[in-house]
Amino acid sequence: MSATTDIPGMDRPIEAYVERWRKRQEAAYAYNRRLAQQARQDVEHIAAMLRQKFGVTRILLFGSLMTDRFSAESDIDLAVADLAPADYFPALAEAGKLTDFPVDLKPLEALAPHVRDRILERGEDV
Template sequence: MAPDSQKWKEYRIRAHQQRKLWLAHHRSKGLKVAQSVADFLKREYGVTRVMLFGSMVLGNIREESDIDLAVWGLPQRQYFKAWAAVNDIRRDFPVDLIDINDASEILLEHIENGWEL
């Protein structure tokens, strides 16, 4: 292997390791944000249950990953207000807020494999 090829290989290995570390940190931060959003929704909107699902649970996050939350007990008339409040407060992670009553059967399967917050 030529010296330049070896340096390139070492660079790629280091870059891959740094990316893995960054994504692990990003996920850890996302999990904390998800918990704070769940607490906010329970306190401010009377939500009775919150489930985190999707890439944050599965661990296959990317830079652009959002936080997927399913909620129980959110009055329908409050949905858009709650969604806007959450996404206004937490601009570092977009939040996809799913009212459990509007979830499809396929989505319900993913939600059931999530984590309760």
């Protein structure tokens, strides 16, 4: 038995609305998965560039790209070791050229100890 609502404009059974909502959620999830896949490919290119051009010795991915929460509004969070302070903005600019996503570049040496420790513990080496 289907239930209908007394809400104006909702003249179909409630199951039809639930099914449509479920399909939209599935489509959004699939879209976000494709975005995450692209972002992960971009991370590989960014990491190679940071090592070759700026001498970065370690790169850790952290943030939403490591979870299933990555979306079109997300950024790519990278912590880096041994990036010279004078190279920070040039490295950030070069990284931005390799992706359509915003890049958040964090020098490990400049982070508060508790933040650095958390990234070292939970981050993913790239």
